[in-house]
Amino acid sequence: MTQMLLNALLLALRAIRRNLMRSFLTVLGVVIGVAAVITMVTLGNGATRMVADQISSLGSNLLILRPGQQLGPGRDSAGAPSFKLADVEAVQTQVPSLRAVAPVVGSKVTLVAGNQNWQSQVNGTNNAYFTAGNWQIAAGRQFEEDEESAGKAVCIIGATTKKQLFGNTSPIGNEIRVKNFTCQVIGLLQAKGQGAMGQDQDDIVLMPILTAQRRLTGSTDVSTLMLSMRDGIASDPVMEQIRKLMRERRKLSENMDDNFSVMDTKQIAEALSGTIRTMTGLLGAVAAVSLLVGGIGIMNIMLVSVTERTREIGVRLAIGALEHEVLLQFLIEAVVLSALGGLVGIVLALVVCLGLTALMHMPFLFSPGINLLAFVFSGAIGIVFGYMPARRAASLDPIVALRFE
């Protein structure tokens, strides 16, 4: 029995080797399908982990207050009124469990320093931002009180922005052109690295919020409040307190939904990884369909191959091959082909994942489960889609097959 299987395997391998190029094209669908499924799942896992890591690096003290409903799938912030500086002050004075309240408003702006150009995220905020966002000042200083209250043109820049605009020289005391005004650099942030959604957190410029509102956005809106709770305080009651306060300030009646949201880091992480999971699931499903299409490709080519090899099958039958031996040979051929395709797909996925994760600064999480599953599945595809052609080959009449032109 094992000898018979070994022989069938040998026959199948010889048949595959005889037509290497065709064999490869036959399984291309499976290769791509397997590679796509594994890549999607691996990248999804990596992204989820990255989000979790980044968010937890923000510390468990952070709360975020945003206009509009909950972040995540199906969120809706359109139409919800923004916050004003008065809201910031109210939160500051009325929620004692908070040690820092940082308003944030900002946009992407092109910066010029000397003959260097660079686009960065420019945020208007206050000194509480450093506490809430876990930032350290590497050189220079924070904002001074009169700079904040008068909205002076000073800024603190991130490591990436500094590198792009000033190279290795110290930026402190130098000037940057931000849109149509000039801003003096007073501080440099300690480098932090990749952000939760893959962006570079160090590519940033901070200035007093009044400065940003007057000279950049031209409105008195505050888009987000970053809140830092005092140590050892549970987030739920604090969030409830903030919620009550905001409902009151926004004059929402009992039967109206919140038109803002307060989230702690755990919720943010969940919302973001929920989004990623949904995306991964969708893309994975598309990839799985392509795997199925790959299977149909195998069936198609195996059928062509059976027709083309009719005389060969006639010879095999004439010299005494039994029906089930021919069936087994073609079935094994299909399984070996698609399993090889699966292996190539796994290797391809590995290469693609290594490249993409490096490119996106994501962790590469190798998942043995999905690799094994994809491999087994590709083999199963060979059985399912190889059976019909194999059946057809085995039931040929040797005389007719031998005479086939």
Place this chain on the structure above:
Amino acid sequence: MKDTPDRAVPLISLRAVTKTYGKGSAAFQALKGVDLDIPQGQFIAIMGPSGSGKSTALNILGCLDGPTTGSYQFRDIQVEELTRNQRALLRRHYLGFVFQGFNLLSRTSAQENVELPLLYRGAETKVRHAAAREALAQVGLTGWEHHTPGELSGGQQQRVAIARAIVTRPLVLLADEPTGNLDSQRGHEIMDLLVALNRDQGITIIMVTHEPEMAAYAGRVVKFVDGLVDSDVHAIEQKGDR
């Protein structure tokens, strides 16, 4: 016909064999009652005009097809009673085939082509290699083991096919127009080879041909006309021992 009473049981015995292709009004009787005894060790040529049923008879003799009526005894086996798979096993163990169109596996070395029947017998790798090399040596193709059919001449390809047929040491070698695709020089070489196999190894050979010069190599010539045996001539020269 019964001029050899000393041979108790012939290797092959056809009795009143008919073969009808198709059904109803489209039915066509290709064999109309053939009686034929073939003792072991004979080299027999089947001749006759085109459409006279030569190939049909050879297919039945080769157990590729069963008769419609009549009986076919191979040694002590009633072939007409066998199933498809049983006939395949009979072919595997006792018969070898050579075809007009060679029918070698393309892009496959001579060695691997010759090994093919042994693979279906489950022979071990070493045994397989040795037997295939020996069979190729017998047909004069030592040194050509690793050439594919595309790299071999027609005569060489037919030699590989013969090696494939004899590698299992069959009792009977069946050949349907083995020289049909070859020039006459190559044809004579193939016939010399078949004669040698018949003489030296005692392989019974049944060969269909329409060329009298090729049939002349055989010890016995059976002529088919219209689905029946028309004449059956034994060459006196080959009857004796040699």
